Structure formats: C-alpha cells, structure tokens
Amino acid sequence: MNTVLSQFLIGVPTATAIWSLLLVLALTGLAVLVARPERDQATELTPVVPPPDDPPPVADLRRYAEEVAVAAAGAAQTARRHRAAWLAAQDTLDRAWQAYDEAETTARRFVGAGALPSPRTPRTPAEYAGRERWLHQEAVAAHWRGELSVERLRDVFAHRDGWDPRRHPVEHEVMLARAVREDRRAAYRAAAWRERVAWRDAELAAEAARSLAVEAYAATQRVRPGRVPLPRTATSAATRPTRATRWHPARVG
Incomplete structure (x- = not known):
C-alpha cells in the first residue's frame, strides 16, 4: 500500500509537467495560425513597385x-x-x-x-x-x-x-x-x-x-x-x- 501511494505521488507531478508542456505547444501553434492570415493579407495589400524603366538610348x-x-x-x-x-x-x-x-x-x-425742290426742266x-x-x-x-x-x-x-x-x-x-x-x-x-x-x-x-x-x-x-x-x-x-x-x-x- 505504501509502494502504490509513493508511485502515485511521484507520477502526478511528472504528468502535470507533460500536460503543461503540451498545452503551451498547442497555444503557440494556435497563435501562429491566427497571426499568419494577417501577415499574408498585409503582404497582398502591399503595392508591388515595378522596377524603374531603363532610360531610352x-x-x-x-x-x-x-x-x-x-x-x-x-x-x-x-x-x-x-x-x-x-x-x-x-x-x-x-x-x-x-x-x-x-x-x-x-x-x-x-x-x-430732300427738302429742296427739284430743278424744273x-x-x-x-x-x-x-x-x-x-x-x-x-x-x-x-x-x-x-x-x-x-x-x-x-x-x-x-x-x-x-x-x-x-x-x-x-x-x-x-x-x-x-x-x-x-x-x-x-x-x-x-x-x-x-x-x-x-x-x-x-x-x-x-x-x-x-x-x-x-x-x-x-x-x-x-x-x-x-x-x-x-x-x-x-x-x-x-x-x-x-x-x-x-x-x-x-x-x-
């Protein structure tokens, strides 16, 4: 009975640490997935400046x-x-x-x-x-x-x-x-x-x-x-x- 209890007390912290690490990795991946569309959208909205034309000969x-x-x-x-x-x-x-x-x-x-009379002929x-x-x-x-x-x-x-x-x-x-x-x-x-x-x-x-x-x-x-x-x-x-x-x-x- 003492052996089982001791194994349980030793295993609980280890499992807790593993689950905490998995939770941190899951939250990090979710944050990357959420932030990536914004970066893609910002990249799409950025105007593409064509290279300057070469001066005519x-x-x-x-x-x-x-x-x-x-x-x-x-x-x-x-x-x-x-x-x-x-x-x-x-x-x-x-x-x-x-x-x-x-x-x-x-x-x-x-x-x-016009006021003068015409000469008589x-x-x-x-x-x-x-x-x-x-x-x-x-x-x-x-x-x-x-x-x-x-x-x-x-x-x-x-x-x-x-x-x-x-x-x-x-x-x-x-x-x-x-x-x-x-x-x-x-x-x-x-x-x-x-x-x-x-x-x-x-x-x-x-x-x-x-x-x-x-x-x-x-x-x-x-x-x-x-x-x-x-x-x-x-x-x-x-x-x-x-x-x-x-x-x-x-x-x-």
Missing part, C-alpha cells in the same frame, strides 16, 4: 529631338505666314474704313437735299433720255472706281430698287452717294470679319509654334549628357502668346 533621344526640331521649324514658318496674312488683312481693313469714312462724308452733304423724251444716259454713265464710272458693287449696277440698269431714269440728275446724284456709302459699309464689315479670322489663325499658329519650340529645346537638353530634362509645360498658360493691343475704328451701324 541616346540614339532614340537624338532622333526624337531632330524630328521635333523639324516640326518646330515648320510651325514657325506657318506662324510667320499667318502673321503676314493678318497684317495684310489689317491693312485692307484700314483702307476699307477710310473709304467708308469718305463715302459717309460725301453722303452727309446731301442730308438736306422740260419733260420731253429727249430730256428723259438724257437723264437715263447720265445715270448709266455715272453708275458705270462709280463701279469702275470700286465704289459701286456689280449688284447695285445691275439694279441701276434694270431700273429696280428706286432707280427711276426719269428722276432729275440731282436726285440721282443723291441716290448714288447713298448707294456708295452702303456698299462701302458692307465692304468694311466684310474686311473686319476677315481680319478677325486672320488674327485668330495667327494666334493659334503662334501658340503651336511656341509649344513646339519649347518641346524641341527640352528634347535637345535630354540628349546632352549631364543635363537635367526640363518639365513638359510647353502648353501651360505662361507660354501662351499674349494678345496684342490693336486699334480698331468704331464699328458701323
């Missing part, structure tokens, strides 16, 4: 710089051509305004002519024929001087739009002065529209030329060793051409 950079330089030279030539066209359109506009101003001054002299077939001949001659002369449009000249010969050959030459002179003023006003408005279109084309061409010039310079800098490439800001607001202040005559009508 110098030959490719030089070829690109040459192509951009050719494009920039062509754009500069186009910008100069559009600017020359705009300057020509502006000269045409100035001449059209001057012509209209002269016609307006001439027509203004006949403002009070004998109303004979010869008188009417002379009036018609005078009207046609004056209308043709005004047309050849560039004062009267061909459409207006047709109305004169067709006796349309108030062109009555039986009217007195004084009345015809007033009508011709007003017709010349209206035609020159229309010519001025057409010239003003063409000048605005030419200015817009010149502005766009200048902006394109400036952008290509900046890009060509940056491409040249990238070819040279030891140079820091310039930022690609060729089309930013700071590089856009500013619109020049232009004088315009007062708009008509």
